[in-house]
Each structure stands twice: as structure tokens, then as C-alpha cells.
Amino acid sequence: MNLFETTLRLKGFPIREAKKRLQEIQQLSETEHQAYVHDARQKIFDFHLRENLFYRDFIGDALFEKWEDIPVLTKKDLQIPLKKRLSQGFTKKNSYTSNTSGSSGTPLFFAKDKFCHAMTWAVIIDRFGWFGIELDTSFQARFYGIPLNVKDYQKERLKDRLSNRYRFPIFDLSEEKLEEFLSIFRRKKFDYINGHTSSIVLFAKYLQKRSIILSEVCRTLKYCITTSEMLFPTDKFLLENQLGVPVANEYGASELDLIAFTNEKGAFQINTETLFVELLDDNDQSVPFDTAGRVVVTSLFNKAHPFIRYEVGDIGVMDEASTVKEPILKQLIGRSNDNAILKDGKTVPGHTFYYVTKSIVEEDGNVKEFIVEQTALDAFTIVYVSERELTEKEVKKANQSLTQYVDGDLNITYKRVEVLHRNQSGKLKQFVSKIDLIQEN
Template identity: 55%
Template sequence: MFSIFDLSLQLNAFPIKKAKSDLDKIVALSPQEKKQFIENQKQAIVDYHLQNNAFYQNLVGSKEYKNWEDLPVLNKTNLQIPLKNRISKGFTIQNCYINKTSGSSGEPFIFAKDKYTHALTWASNMYRFGSFGIDFNRSLQARFYGIALDFIGYRKERFKDFLSKRYRFPVFDLSDAVLEKILKKFENTKFDYLNGYTSSIVLFAKFLRKRNLILKEICPTLKVCMVTSEMLFEDDRKLLEMQFGIPIVNEYGASELDLIAFENPENGWRINSETLFVEILDENNQVLPYGSAGRIVITSLFNKAHPFIRYDIGDIGILDEKSTLEKPILKQLIGRTNDVAILPSGKKSPGLTFYYVTKSIIEDDGNVKEFVIKQQKIDSFEIEYVSETELDLSQIQKIEQVITLYLEPNLNFEFIRKDTLERTARGKLKQFTSFL
């Protein structure tokens, strides 16, 4: 018998029953069978798009396919043309799932998934969340996300939340007064899990720490917290574990693809090799060995409506040395390719290095709630922060000394205290931005 979440997908012509059954079969494959399955799917999806997608044919420059490594790497700039010029033969905006990427990379675009692939995305979500005892049809989610603020968009999101067993806490205002109301909701609601943007959930944990409260004691039904869309630093994980009293799970996904990697109960960051194929490439599009940092390039193994073949998602990461084709493990997600600071010496440093170094000092006393770093010139940075009291000269000097140690000397910093920080339209907090 269908439960409400499955039924809502089925009624919208997303074949969730078939998708779940097919995913179960893929999961059950032996390592050797899984290898063969991945190779077969890679071949099949490329052949399909070369025959049925004019945009992809044009990108490849031929209908023939010989070597995987010779296929072009698709980037977000390629995709910033009207969707009707990228969609495969037989598919339309009416018979697909259509959505827009968040634009956190600075390059948003509209994409399509055929209905079976979208159902498979949900089956994949259900399978991975299920390993923590979460059932989308029965488990109630406390959701820390953005929400459309226009009347129709807002109502639509709330209705989708109702069908999906979610209660949403919009993240655009997380002042203490709002966090107090969120706390009250946890006192009176039997939530099973939290899910949402890392920065917002961390802010809630800091609020609990200030009040010396443990969320599990307030809401005993809680099982797990899944954070997504923004970096989870180790000290933030410890804070969440301490203040929530439940396991913290890091997920890495993309709306145009699927869940890409998900921490399993043994703490490995398992890559989804059931519906995706993940490669790490250097700047010349050559495949790097396991253990090397490079661009994360992903192939959607099933999406016939729109090609995502060797698609550069805009992130940098490392696959673990223990990875195999059928069981890849994400060792580290380093950050976005466009979040690199170029310094006066010519040195390039991931912007998150600044964030991480600054974070380790700035939050010692719990005064600073959130901060972001912006590179305005090659030697000039702004640090915008929200705090109870302004940073004093000794704190500022300490931050500058540590950054000199980790990066290089003679960099200029301006510290700007704010009431709130600017978030994307969806409520994400961009931790480092370079305006060079």
C-alpha cells in the first residue's frame, strides 16, 4: 500500500515503485556485476544522447563514440542556453521534471530530468536516509531551508512540505527571537530528524549552547541530523553532536544530479555509484589517481532528457585511496573551483583556508555567530561578521597573525560587523567569495 509521499510522486507520473525496485537490484549486484553495470550504463547513456540530443552531438562533434576519456567535459557555461535547445528528442518541458540550480557557483541554469530519473533520485534518497532509520513516508523532518517569499511560491513549498512529512524553518531570519520560536516547536513536536543548510543548523546549535540545552532532551524522538549544501567543519560537527545529542551526517548533492555522497553509519563518505559515475580530473581533463585533489566531474547514468555526461560540477575534491570503481569513497570535499584566492605572491589558496583559519580563532568565546570573507583586491579582504560585541584590536591582530603564518604576510583586512549576513535567494551562506 502506498504512503502519502510515494503516492504524491506516483500521482505526478514519477514511477517511484519501479525506481525503488530497480535501485534494489543495483544495490544487490556483486562487485564484479556492479563494475559491468557501470560500464554498460556509461556506454548506453552516451550512445543515447549522441543519437537523440542535438546539443550533445554538437558538443562531441560527431555521433561516433570510441573512448570515454575523449568525450568533452561539460561545464555550466555550456548549459547557459535555453533549455529547449538542450533537451533530447521526444522530451518536452511538459513531460519532464524541470528545475533550476541554486546558483551558488555563480552560474545558475535550468535543467530537465526525465520522470524515471527523477523517481530514481528519490529512491536513492530514501535508500540512503533509510540506513539511519528514516522513512520519508513516516518520519517527520525539521527542515532548515530557504523558501520562496512570493505568496504562490510560499504556499506551494508549504504544500510540498506537508506531502513530504516536513516542517520548514525558513533560514532568512535566525535572530534569537526566531530561534526561541524554533526551540518551542521542538518542545511540542515529535520530529524524527533535522535536515538543512549547515550554517543555519550550526547557528541553532550555538543558540542551544548559550542556553546550555541538549536538543535530544527537549525532543526525545530525534534520531539523526543531516547537513547539506555548505561545508561542515570538524569543530562544527563536534558542536552539533554535543548540542543535539544525535549522530550528525554530512550529505553532498546537486539538484541537477542526485545525492552525490553520503556518510554511511561507519562514517565513510560513500559516493553514489548506483545512479552516478564520479571522476576527479586535473586542469587538462586527465583522470587523477585516487588520493589526488582535482575537479569533481560527474555523469548521470540514467537521465535521457538532458545530458549530464562528464559534467564539471564546479567543486574540488579527493577520492580515497581505498576507492574502487564500484565502491568509490569521497575522502575530502575541498570547496568550489571559483572560490580560490589569488594572493600578491602569485600563490593560489582555496578560499576556505581563510575561512577555516579565521574560524578557529574568531569563535573561541562564542561571541561571533557567523562570518563570511570577501576578497575585494589581490591583497585586500573584508570579513563581515555577526556578533554580540564588536571584535577588539587584540582579536583582530591575532587573526591577522595566523593568516600571515598560514598564507602570506602584508594582506589587508577590514572587519565589518553586521546585524545579518547576505544569503543566496535560497538561503545559503557563501563562506568565501572572490571579486577579482
């Protein structure tokens, strides 16, 4: 018996039908797939225009000759009670409802109809299957946060047991705790690791310090799947070396679906079965290949709630090797709203500060992890966890790199801490602007 899929069916999610529909879509030819996406996106748009009062008010009386003319929907547009955004015939009781972590700002409460949610799981099952991972039988080492209140804590622990996974809580990542993690890997026969990128990277750095290859300690370990945060090439190299297994990356949005996943060829393949993904410029028009654009997604199956040309909040680059059926995300750069605004009015993506700093301060393995905080138009603080304080020479080198790539008139300070703050889900926000908070006070 497949306990995982049985549980989904008992909760009213038609996973068998969803897997069958997914298989039908995957069997379409390139030309047929293009027609399928074109037809599916138009049908879901027409449905919500007819059945969803919120979306009808959002669109207004305008008529659109081209898909590209349909207005982009943002999280700001959705900041009204969920019940006012549901389509006719859908309620919180007959839909799947949840909320985002709020890592990009205000948490978003959302809904999916039950077939749509089943399609989400069908895609996840399919993608993990690319690497021989069975959600029901493969034993997962889960690097995630966990609620601290007793009721939700016990609920998550029960879900872990039913889902054949062991959770490594990541709010305490001290060396003592990482040593405990290692001892658990020695005892348990994990098939794969899944969890937040930064915490798994930190564990890999600990293994590197101890000169340990994890797959030699846990010989059943086959894969690592990172999620929720950026996976830099240097980090992927570190993970594959220290874990001793291939690393796949997962990019998704809980309100939507799994957006992209590393395929068997190592490419970051976009989900075109249940989503239509666009990369847009500031005028809401598609950008060419190899050009950065805002990630905008249409959910092709969600009838309970409209996510049509919905801006996720990330910046990505499409590979020129992309096809209609298998588009490839060449690069996922970071959050579109994580920008640093400088004194001269210049706007710089926050990931620039993080990436430039990373290339300097992590060279010798002293700095375990860090975040960048903007505290004023010309002031930034690098908050870091390390074995020792950064030397004057290291600070000077990092400052030189930042002023070279970003601006020559910056006030940069460094703050060493024991642990970095993660949100409730365990996600680490790598760039934080505190300017709005300062101005509000």
C-alpha cells in the same frame, strides 16, 4: 498508504520501478558492478550522441578510444535555452524541469526524464533509510529558505504539510528567532533535522550558550542530516554534542542526484548506482587517491538532458579505502571557482581563508558565523555576526594566521553585522570574490 510515493506516481514518476531497479543494481557483486557502470556510462554517451543535437554539436566529429578523452561539460557550455538542450522526444511538458539556486553563479535550468527523476528519489529514500528515516512517516524539522512571494510561499507550505515536515525559515536567525525555534522543538515530536549546515550550526551555538542538549528537550529526535554547505569536523562535533544525536552529511546537485551520503560506518559514500563520479586534474585526467581533484559526474539514467563528464564545480579528495562499488569521498573541500587571486598572481582556494579564519575567530563562541569577501587583489573583509566586537588582540591573531598560511602582504578588515545575507534557498556562500564586479564597473 505511502502518501509520498503515491504523490510521485500520480505525477508520472515510476517510483516502484525505480526502487526495483535500484535494488537490482545494489545486489551486483563488485565485479558485476564495475561492468554495469562501464556499460551504463557508454550507453548514455551513445544515446545522447545519437539523440541530442546540442551534445552532438558539443562533441563534434571526434572519435574517442577512451572514456577519459571525452570532453568535460561545464555550466558555461549549458548557458543556452533549455529547449535547445533536450533530446529528441523530450519536452518541458513530458520531463521534470527545474533550476539550480545559482549559488555558484548563473542559475542553470535543467531537465530529467521521469524515470531518471524517480531514480533520484529512489536513492534518497534508500539513503535516508540507512538511518531508519521514512520520508512519509518520519517528522522532519526543516532548516531551509522559503520564497517570499505569496504564491510560492503558500506552495512550499503546502508541500511541507504533505511531506510531513515543519519548516524553520532561516533568513532571520536572531537570538529571538532561535528561541522561537527552541520553543517549537519543545512542543513538536520531530524525528530528525534536515537543512542547510550553517543555519543548524548557528542554532547549535545558541543551544551551547544556553547549555541545552536538544534531544533532552525533544526526546523523539534521532538524527540530523546536513546539506548544501560544507560540514567542517569542528562543526560536526558541535552538532553532535548540542543536538545530542548522530549527524549525517548529504552532498548533492539538484541537476544530477544525491552524489554522496554518510553511511552507517560514518564514511562519506559516493553514489555509484545512478552516477559515475570522477575526480580530475587540470588536464581532465583522474587524480590518485588522497589528491584533490575537480568533481566531474556522469548521470547514468538521464535521457532527457546530457550530463556526461559534467563538472559540478566542487573540489574533492577520494579515500584510498574506496572500492568500485563503494568509493569514499575523504574530503569535500569547496567550490573550484571560489579562488582568491593575489597581487603576485598566486591563486589560493577561497576555502583556505575561511578555514584559517574559522579556527581563530570562533574559539570562544563570540563569533556566531562569518563570510570572507575579497575586495581587491590584496584586500579582504571578514564580515561577521557576534555578541561583541572582535578585540585588537583577536584581530591580530587572525591576521597573523592568514598571512602565515596565505600571504604576508594582505590588507584585512573586519566588519560586524547583525545578519549575513543568504540566497533565496537559504544557502550561505562562505567565500565571495568581488574583484570581477569591481573590474566590470
